[in-house]
Amino acid sequence: MSSFDFGPMPDKEGFFGQYGGQIIPPELKAIMDEINTAYEEIRQTPDFQEELQMLLTDFVGRPSPIYFARRLSDKIGGARIFLKREDLNHTGAHKINHCLGEALLAKFMGKTKVIAETGAGQHGVALATACALVGIPCEIHMGQVDIEKEHPNVTKMKILGCTLIPVTRGTATLKDAVDSAFEAYLKDPVNYIYAIGSVVGPHPFPKIVRDFQSVIGREARQQFMEKEGKLPDYITACVGGGSNAMGLFTEFLNDESVTIVGVEPSGKGLDTPYHSATMTKGTQGEIHGFKCYVLQDSNGEPLPVHSIASGLDYPGVGPQHCHLKDLDRVQYDVASDQECLDAFMMLSRVEGIIPALESAHAVAWAIRKAATLGPDQTILVNLSGRGYKDADYVSEKLGL
Numbered sequence: 001m002s003s004f005d006f007g008p009m010p011d012k013e014g015f016f017g018q019y020g021g022q023i024i025p026p027e028l029k030a031i032m033d034e035i036n037t038a039y040e041e042i043r044q045t046p047d048f049q050e051e052l053q054m055l056l057t058d059f060v061g062r063p064s065p066i067y068f069a070r071r072l073s074d075k076i077g078g079a080r081i082f083l084k085r086e087d088l089n090h091t092g093a094h095k096i097n098h099c100l101g102e103a104l105l106a107k108f109m110g111k112t113k114v115i116a117e118t119g120a121g122q123h124g125v126a127l128a129t130a131c132a133l134v135g136i137p138c139e140i141h142m143g144q145v146d147i148e149k150e151h152p153n154v155t156k157m158k159i160l161g162c163t164l165i166p167v168t169r170g171t172a173t174l175k176d177a178v179d180s181a182f183e184a185y186l187k188d189p190v191n192y193i194y195a196i197g198s199v200v201g202p203h204p205f206p207k208i209v210r211d212f213q214s215v216i217g218r219e220a221r222q223q224f225m226e227k228e229g230k231l232p233d234y235i236t237a238c239v240g241g242g243s244n245a246m247g248l249f250t251e252f253l254n255d256e257s258v259t260i261v262g263v264e265p266s267g268k269g270l271d272t273p274y275h276s277a278t279m280t281k282g283t284q285g286e287i288h289g290f291k292c293y294v295l296q297d298s299n300g301e302p303l304p305v306h307s308i309a310s311g312l313d314y315p316g317v318g319p320q321h322c323h324l325k326d327l328d329r330v331q332y333d334v335a336s337d338q339e340c341l342d343a344f345m346m347l348s349r350v351e352g353i354i355p356a357l358e359s360a361h362a363v364a365w366a367i368r369k370a371a372t373l374g375p376d377q378t379i380l381v382n383l384s385g386r387g388y389k390d391a392d393y394v395s396e397k398l399g400l
């Protein structure tokens with residue numbers, strides 16, 4: 001046995017070290033524990049495993065390839081950069097991996113409705129897709145402000161048949177949508193199930209979402225070995241709540257030779273309020289029913305956050321990331337709005353791959369790092385999604 005051993009997490013109470021847990025009322029705790037028990041049972045059954053595997057293969061299009069970005073690597077002239085192509089999944093990002101798992105879990109648990117919040121609409125579209133496929137009604141709460149900003153996603157959710165609940169209270173954005181969705185869920189938690197959008201929230205959600213996303217790393221580790229005959233020297237992913245990153249990292253945690261790096265947005269600068277670098281600038285606190293690093297004011301209220309990538313602007317972060325940072329197993333670094341835009345354009349023009357602005361943060365880090373390394377070194381980047389959703393914004397911003 002190696003002393004370099006990072007499994008299995010979380011503990012029985014849902015803690016990853018000091019982080020995670022269930023900071024929720026006792027009646028809700030009983031409901032969460034029930035979901036946990038059902039999940040642990042159902043995930044073991046051959047029926048569930050077979051159906052999930054079949055859908056990941058035939059519906060999502062897995063395994064997603066690993067692509068050696070030769071022209072990008074040559075241009076930088078350092079380490080060789082590889083991309084795990086989650087952008088090629090049906091719906092265009094990694095979120096479908098856990099949404100499919102959650103919808104299927106709801107079906108196996110006999111739930112009659114799936115309820116969720118969405119911010120920019122990415123989670124909403126992925127979940128509405130999975131619910132249409134599985135044949136279970138889906139209700140998505142979205143801030144009125146976001147509804148007006150994210151029209152294409154709103155339209156898709158409607159087409160996919162979900163019930164969209166506009167939330168007008170408070171600032172009419174993500175936080176209010178979470179509150180509204182949770183209230184709706186609590187009206188009948190026996191028949192409804194909440195489907196969270198990342199590795200956040202009270203136990204067991206961070207574990208469930210991580211497990212469903214970890215298919216990324218299982219595939220990637222094997223694919224990389226087959227291609228290169230060894231493990232990558234670095235693996236990296238962007239971190240908002242942290243689901244695509246945990247999806248890639250989990251399978252590599254016990255590989256001592258692999259340096260693991262999560263990349264958060266430094267936005268307009270870490271010395272300004274306009275960033276979302278929870279790991280670098282946050283302090284221990286709690287948000288949405290769990291303990292983690294939080295960007296917060298002196299009263300423990302979450303601060304407003306900013307990123308050019310709307311999928312990354314969350315003032316908390318998944319509890320397992322916090323623990324892995326404290327253990328020094330994963331490093332957390334940042335990329336700015338400008339670096340993200342540069343990486344977005346470079347990958348588009350040198351490789352013909354338009355990355356999501358979220359994913360472009362990890363690409364930006366890889367570009368920066370590769371220049372300091374030699375061609376015998378390798379970096380594997382999780383390309384969490386495609387950037388068609390960002391094309392209009394970027395072209396306007398850059399005056400294309």
Ligand SMILES: *Cc1c(COP(=O)(O)O)cnc(C)c1O
Pocket residue numbers: 093094095122197198199238239240241242243244245311312356358359384385386
């Ligand atoms: C939502 C999203 C993210 C951020 O979410 P994580 O839970 O941190 O992975 C990253 N990339 C894309 C493409 C997304 O849609």
